[in-house]
Amino acid sequence: MLSRIVSSRRHLLRHIPAAFALAALVATPFTGARAQETTTVFAAASLTNAFQDIGKLYKEKTGKDVAFSFAASSALAKQLEAGAPAAIFASADNKWMDYAEGKDLTLKATRVTPIGNSLVLIAPADKAKDVSIDKSFDWLAFLGTDGKIATGLTDSVPVGIYAKTALTNLGQWDKVRERIVGAESVRAALALVERGEARAGIVYSTDAAIAKNVKVVATFPADSHPPVEYPFEIVKGQDTPAAREFLAFLTGPEAKTVYAKYGFVVK
Numbered sequence: 501m502l503s504r505i506v507s508s509r510r511h512l513l514r515h516i517p518a519a520f521a522l523a524a525l526v527a528t529p530f531t532g533a534r535a536q537e538t539t540t541v542f543a544a545a546s547l548t549n550a551f552q553d554i555g556k557l558y559k560e561k562t563g564k565d566v567a568f569s570f571a572a573s574s575a576l577a578k579q580l581e582a583g584a585p586a587a588i589f590a591s592a593d594n595k596w597m598d599y600a601e602g603k604d605l606t607l608k609a610t611r612v613t614p615i616g617n618s619l620v621l622i623a624p625a626d627k628a629k630d631v632s633i634d635k636s637f638d639w640l641a642f643l644g645t646d647g648k649i650a651t652g653l654t655d656s657v658p659v660g661i662y663a664k665t666a667l668t669n670l671g672q673w674d675k676v677r678e679r680i681v682g683a684e685s686v687r688a689a690l691a692l693v694e695r696g697e698a699r700a701g702i703v704y705s706t707d708a709a710i711a712k713n714v715k716v717v718a719t720f721p722a723d724s725h726p727p728v729e730y731p732f733e734i735v736k737g738q739d740t741p742a743a744r745e746f747l748a749f750l751t752g753p754e755a756k757t758v759y760a761k762y763g764f765v766v767k
Contacts, residue, residue: 526680538565539746540585542576543594544658544730545685546617546704550762551590554755558746566746571687573597574656580605580735587743589733589752592617592686592704593658597731606733610744614751616765617704617728619662619720624696628715633724636751639676647699650692653682661688663702666724690714704728706763730764 534536536546543551548570555566569576569586573596579605580589589606591597594613600606602654621633631642643649653661667673683689686703692715693701708716732750734743749755 503707507738512622529549537740537742538567539587540567540569541588541743541746542569542571542580542584542586542735543588543590544573544576545570545687546592546659546707547590547730548687548705549710550758550764553758553761554750555712557754557758558749562720562745564742564746569715571685572652572657574658575684577603577605581653586735587738587740588732588747588750589735590730591658592730593727594729594731595661596635596658598754602735604736606735607739608733610734610747611731611746612733612751613729613758614756614767615730617706617730617763618718618722618765618766619659619725619728620667620703620705620708621700621718621720622690622693622701622703622711622714623717624693624709625713625715627699628717631718633670633718633720635670635672637670639672639679642680643676643699647670648679648681648691648697649676649702650683650698651702652686652689653684654680655682657682657685659686662725662728665726667701667723670721672719709763 551568559564572595573591576589577596577600580586580600589600601608629631651663654660654664664673667676681692681698683692686707689701690703690707690711692698694711708714732747734747759766
């Protein structure tokens with residue numbers, strides 16, 4: 501009797517490894533050639549609509565997925581510095597791409613700057629009157645007693661940095677600095693104007709074009725601020741064929757058609 505029990509246990513033990521192997525095979529997802537790696541892109545908030553459209557086109561053409569994280573370029577650069585995973589960084593200005601390069605977070609050799617934008621003044625549609633921005637423009641009269649200007653944070657968010665530079669070069673910064681409301685991204689600033697919580701906003705023309713209930717009342721002189729440019733780079737350690745392929749798509753003819761549709765300056 502005892503010998504039969506021992507024999508049965510030995511028989512069971514011989515089959516346990518095979519059972520575990522079978523269970524592991526069943527539990528493990530398929531990772532063969534058909535499995536597709538998702539390319540993650542950190543992109544400036546002002547690129548949201550254009551990049552979403554481009555991502556859909558890329559999926560339709562290649563069957564490959566792209567995941568986007570949209571925020572202010574400053575926030576995204578800091579996230580990369582903290583170790584957040586992304587394959588491509590698309591900034592709304594050169595400053596934060598230079599910062600990423602300086603921190604050895606991105607690959608300078610992959611840098612491309614395919615598009616640009618313009619800086620505009622917007623107002624709620626029901627209060628909008630066209631104006632001309634120059635050194636003689638009376639900002640306080642335009643804003644009224646307690647009117648505010650929404651834009652990005654002027655020490656970090658690209659649109660806010662452009663706005664401060666333009667107002668400074670026009671000799672107006674000291675007059676309006678107390679009226680500035682700094683938001684975490686250009687889209688957040690746009691929302692303040694859309695909701696009527698700010699008398700005016702300084703945003704990009706492409707964001708104004710898709711907004712509801714706002715109107716562009718003036719465009720800032722091109723020589724009042726550095727050119728609004730969008731550099732893209734591959735993140736260090738992520739220089740893969742997938743990343744290269746999508747970066748090339750972002751600068752290709754199909755993507756350029758999308759950029760033009762949204763009002764970006766295509767180079």
